[in-house]
Amino acid sequence: NDVDAEEYRWWQRQQERLERMNPGYHRGYRARPFADELRWTGHFREVVTLTGRWRRRINIDDYLTWQRSKSYVAAIGDRLDDFLDAERRTMLRAFPDGVVVEPFRTLLVIAQVPE
Template sequence: MTHETPAHERALAFSRAAHAYAAHRPEYPAAAFDVLEELAGLRLAGARVADVGTGTGLAARALRERGARVIGVEPGAGMAARFRRDLPDVPLVRGDGNRLPLADGSLDLVGYAQSWHWTDPARAVPSALRVLRPGGALALLWNDPDPSVEWVAEQQERIVGRFGDGCYISDRTLPPGLPWRTRELRWSRRISVGFHLAKLATHSAFIVHDGDGAAEFLAAERTHLLRRFPDGTLDEPYVSLVAVAVSPGTRD
């Protein structure tokens, strides 16, 4: 019998929001994949890549557009169904980052885009290293709201006050013992207040607490935001983190 962690159960809860996630979550900036190639020392074009915790395929799509031979790995049924609808030509297997259902030494790159914080690093690191070829790369990507921006920090404080710590900005702790190279990128997108709130509703705090004050919170948040942004639009700021560790061994 497999014992799943609360984090794993929360990750699976995203299946309930698969369509909203696909519609409202931001794409990764193109520069993030330039940085990934630089830090990993490889070209994505032609590379064998697994996008683990792929969700609806936001990163998988970008990787494929770079010419990578991508396979998605996803535990959630709802997310997997949306992935298959949007990316029917990209292979997808059901599984999670703690026990990858992939062959030993079969990949040039294993990526966890906005999904590493759902894993147990003690299991996920050995699993990732097992499926990488010698000299392959483990890449972790995050795309989070930028807490250095005043209105985002104020919003985060309100969310934490309502739903508790750790419910908004992802845990970006890197597992020890690997030669990590990192880079941060700041960027923003111009959207409506309504679109921002729909995106906010796809964060784990609102999915897990659906029906437990989430709707009321979002209604109050609309009032806060329209007071600050009376024209109904805002620049939604992000900070993307790219972290890469190259596995031991000689490249092919």
């Protein structure tokens, strides 16, 4: 499951903030050619990729707890409270009722072994 919010300003601001506050972070860190990697091994007869999209609704406090649980957020260190305060402001501008609606993409890669 990956957040699928590239077109949203709140997500762009979050990524910019993360990249600025944690030099080891880059927004594309999860982008990998999983299916191609399996094909390249030559061990599979067929590799199929399925993608599903969904949204979750989560209140702002739970959302910030989820953010805090990420290793690349924890790596911000002494500036973590600044990050979380800025996140709260950004998210409340985007979601004034305090309920974040976050789009996700689920990727399933199926590799079939030869018979």
